[in-house]
Amino acid sequence: MDTAQWGASQAVCQVLGGRSLNQVLDNFLQSAPGLTPQQRGALQDLSYGTLRFYGQLARVLEQLLHKPLRDELLRCLLLVALYQLQYSKAAAHAIVDHAVRAARRHNVAAGGLVNAVLRNFLRDRDALLATANGTEEGRYSYPQWWIDAVNAQYGPRAEAILLAGNQHPPMTLRVNRRRCTPNDYLLLLAQQNILASLIPPDAILLAHPAPVGKLPGFFDGLVSVQDAGAQCAAPLLDVRDGMCVLDACAAPGGKSAHLLELAQIDLTALDKDARRLERVSENLHRLGLSARLQSGDAGQPGDWWDGKPFQRILADVPCSASGVVRRHPDIKWLRRAPDIEAFAQQQAHILGALWRLLERDGKLLYATCSIFARENRQVIGEFLQQHDDARLQKTENSEQKPKTSIAPDFGEGQLLPCDQHDGFFYALLHKHA
Numbered sequence: 001m002d003t004a005q006w007g008a009s010q011a012v013c014q015v016l017g018g019r020s021l022n023q024v025l026d027n028f029l030q031s032a033p034g035l036t037p038q039q040r041g042a043l044q045d046l047s048y049g050t051l052r053f054y055g056q057l058a059r060v061l062e063q064l065l066h067k068p069l070r071d072e073l074l075r076c077l078l079l080v081a082l083y084q085l086q087y088s089k090a091a092a093h094a095i096v097d098h099a100v101r102a103a104r105r106h107n108v109a110a111g112g113l114v115n116a117v118l119r120n121f122l123r124d125r126d127a128l129l130a131t132a133n134g135t136e137e138g139r140y141s142y143p144q145w146w147i148d149a150v151n152a153q154y155g156p157r158a159e160a161i162l163l164a165g166n167q168h169p170p171m172t173l174r175v176n177r178r179r180c181t182p183n184d185y186l187l188l189l190a191q192q193n194i195l196a197s198l199i200p201p202d203a204i205l206l207a208h209p210a211p212v213g214k215l216p217g218f219f220d221g222l223v224s225v226q227d228a229g230a231q232c233a234a235p236l237l238d239v240r241d242g243m244c245v246l247d248a249c250a251a252p253g254g255k256s257a258h259l260l261e262l263a264q265i266d267l268t269a270l271d272k273d274a275r276r277l278e279r280v281s282e283n284l285h286r287l288g289l290s291a292r293l294q295s296g297d298a299g300q301p302g303d304w305w306d307g308k309p310f311q312r313i314l315a316d317v318p319c320s321a322s323g324v325v326r327r328h329p330d331i332k333w334l335r336r337a338p339d340i341e342a343f344a345q346q347q348a349h350i351l352g353a354l355w356r357l358l359e360r361d362g363k364l365l366y367a368t369c370s371i372f373a374r375e376n377r378q379v380i381g382e383f384l385q386q387h388d389d390a391r392l393q394k395t396e397n398s399e400q401k402p403k404t405s406i407a408p409d410f411g412e413g414q415l416l417p418c419d420q421h422d423g424f425f426y427a428l429l430h431k432h433a
Helices: 002-016 021-031 037-052 054-064 072-087 092-106 110-132 136-140 144-164 182-191 230-237 254-262 274-287 330-334 337-355 377-386
Strands: 172-175 196-199 203-206 223-225 244-248 266-271 292-295 310-316 358-368 390-393 424-431
Touching: 002 021, 002 037, 002 072, 002 092, 002 330, 021 037, 037 054, 037 072, 037 330, 054 072, 054 110, 054 136, 054 330, 072 092, 072 110, 092 110, 110 136, 136 144, 144 337, 172 182, 182 196, 182 203, 223 254, 230 254, 230 310, 230 358, 230 424, 244 254, 244 337, 254 266, 254 274, 254 310, 266 274, 274 292, 310 337, 337 358, 337 377, 377 390, 377 424
Parallel strands: 244 266, 244 310, 266 292, 310 358
Antiparallel strands: 172 203, 172 223, 196 203, 358 424, 390 424
8 A cells, every 4th residue: 555655645746746647657657567456556546536636635634734834745645645534445544554654754754744644634534524625626626716617607507517527437438330239239248247338329338447358359349448428529520431531639549430430431630749649550450440640730731731621520629628537637736727718729720720621511520528618619609700601510419408407418519527428519510612
């Protein structure tokens, strides 16, 4: 436990200093190849969990300390231990003992402080949590600007959206329709005693996450891991055999593969990061699919486009990723309020650049994994005002009025996070003659 606890403390400290959790964990695991699978899993769980509930844990720690700690790594050790005491099943005495030993290795004099803080938490837990939950940051574990933005946009639905972002994410599969049907794959799962259910029309939700090595036919290309909300993109684009299609910002390739599974198309998979295109290639190879891989900036097509227009374009643009924070809890603490406007400007630039590549009567699907209207409806609204040749088409079920609670259907193109899928936005644009 102490190895994972100390490693998670270092990871959380680096994230709060501005680094991505995925990058931090990758670097840490590469530098410690001797970790067992159990230690690696524990390290990831403690890092993700502490950041998921950082708002609450930080409010609790403030009450337990007489004055702020100058030693940020020691503070993060206390946050990780508080997360374990509140949310893990490990024995409380073991958590405290390991934290004290880790603190003494870091600073001999720190052991007594850590012991006192954690034991005071165990003694006064209910009162401390009640006080922490009296603030919105403590209750929801988001920065205040984020909470205010969600409240302003969603009103009575805001609380459910915020709480959904703190759940453990579901594990959902996309069946390769070229090789199998969802019902047939459900039977294969049942034969392996893996509980699963169908999210219509084609997504399969596992009752419990499972390693891909245990999924029947995964390495033979029968299925891919892809969120049910992300699986909406390819069908919405309405690709047909023989079409010339561009997937801009394609890495890691899930949507590219889905498009190729739906029709025999000439697909260009574009990404700014050449290294990330390797992931696209690996995914397509496993599924027995092929595409033209192109390294380039979607906002600067003059550097890579050959002049041949596309009949369909998927513009899965960079965004705040506010709809997928349960998979990436570090995002909540890395983002700042001004970032949303910066993303909106970047999105508008990419959308305008790609629109020129679309042939007449073609379709472009604008997609984000954001729940913020500034990156979604407002970007599309501004684009439509500036382009007379663009028409917004209704996405599936978009005619339904938004419900008072989160529901797995579209409302004005917005898909909100729930127990079945993450949050996404889709806008299908038609370029009329």
